[in-house]
Amino acid sequence: MSKQVPETIKKQVKRSFNSKEVKKEKNEKRVKLLKEIQSKAFKRAEKYEKEYLEQEQKLVELKQKALKEGSFYREPEPKLAFIIRIRGIVGVPPKPRKILQLLRLRRIYSGVFIRLNKSSLRMLHFIDPYVTWGYPDVETVRALIYKRGHARVNHQRKIIDSNEMIYDKLQKYDIVCMEDLVHEIYTVGKNFKHANSFLWAFKLKPPVGGFSTVKKSFVNKGEHGNREQYINTLVKKMI
């Protein structure tokens, strides 16, 4: 006996915006787009590798040149910092509490990138006893974003599992892949704000090997405050 399809269902299928043909078309478009994104990602990653290498070499060159001339080379001040909150939420006075909230450091061992300028340095001054911060290098930025990078999508925290995710949100800022994101963050580009707010605050693990004492500043053999390039080793222990 032939199966009779009810008329309402037939009509629905005809009218449907999810019909097989439409789905097929959409899928084809998407596949094409993904290919484009991946090819862009490849080219840009290549470009950035060269760029980072050149930067390093340039720095070395300038230092050597200065040495030869008998003068000093003053490196440009760092533009990017990575802050990790190392104290809990109990007993924090209102001003540091508010600043920590503004910086999205709402729980212990959470980390964020921040652009360094006069105003942000002032903010860091207030929250020094509760955080440790420093200047991350490329590999640290990469590791954080690849391994612990979560995106803010639809008010939700979702792990970045494909470049498509980045493309959807940050395409208008010309950021289409992971390496773009890393580059934007590391070099603090024009769209740093958007790239950074795309990222959810990093949730890190307590450091392997522990802290010495959080109550003292890093300068005093403790842990809090500015630790410049030593943030990189710390992040390796906490990632």
Next chain:
Amino acid sequence: MTTQQLRPIVSVFPIKGKVKTIKQVPLPSVFSAPIRPDVVRFVHTNMAKNNRQAHAVSTTAGEQTSATSWGTGRAVARIPRVKGSGTGRSGQAAFGNMCRGGRMYAPKKVWRKWHRKINTNQKRYAVCSAIAATAVTPLVMSRGHRVNKLPELPLVVSDQLQSLTKTRQAVKFLKFIGAYRDVEKVIRTKKTRVGQGKYRNRRHVLRKGPMVVYARNLGIKKAFRNIPGVETASVYTLNLLKLAPGSQMGRFIIWTESAFKLLEDIYGSWEKPSKFKSGFYLPRPVMVNTDVERIIKSDQVQTVLRNRRPRSRKYGKKIQRADPYEDMSVMLKLNPYYKTKLQKQKELEEKNKEERKEIVDKSRKEYEDWLYFSEEEEEEEEEGSDEDREIEVLSDEN
């Protein structure tokens, strides 16, 4: 109602034997009245209170003593106690609801409100609903009537039924029409009442069987009177308490032809008022077309709707992803250049290794050469070394 302009046809069955042509009658509008169990329940519960008889406790019960409290200081409770002596009753507590032989708490009064007024229109609404429900087979079945063998519901039968006089004839008719199964059920389930009603002249309990509705009583009342479970009623005075016993709609009704036709006059329709109930039109349903699914799926609605927003399933589920530094496939998905990068690094390392090897080999060779030549020089120096030494020592004086 526009949905009821086309009135379905109901067959009129004979009361015995076959008939050459079965007459057909249009269905009265009442049967399309909205079926409202909530209205029926409300009206029924209130109507059922109207046949109650007043009862109360005697006004003097428990008060026929002159008891007074003994007050404090006597090591007894302060409840009023019966005066006097010489009898067991004296000194006993009286008057309180907690006392033995005392008056009850809040003695029942005769002037309790036993009856309930119900708005006439509500009453009529309920009756219309109940009548409409008698034509709905699932409702009649769920009420418990055995209607499987009936030729049709609503069951309309020729007017000859009204002229029946003998119970035997009535039973024969019921068997013929297929309604006797319902009567059998009633007979089978006759039981002694549970509870105290059994010695208060309400000994037995019977189910409700078919109800026969007639237009003119020409003997039908007496014919069906003695059949257990069967009730008769005039179509002019249909009682909700019988149409929906226990406020449960769907009584099994056998209509006579003229009674059936009269329903149109008695209850009217939505266009024409009732002839017997002044100003009464059939109640209107809240929704004319209750098939909401069909309305939504209709062309008129669907063509005006906006596109369905696609559910972004892309990153809907919580995705567990492997660590890209451990799983190459995950890394390549995120950074397709990574493999090339590693390759290049490897190549660079190897190139550096080779260069370093060259440099190390070269310097080692130089060292070895220097060693070799220095050995030769030492041999030559040993032969004529004194003179050179002396010259060097003289330098102190100057």
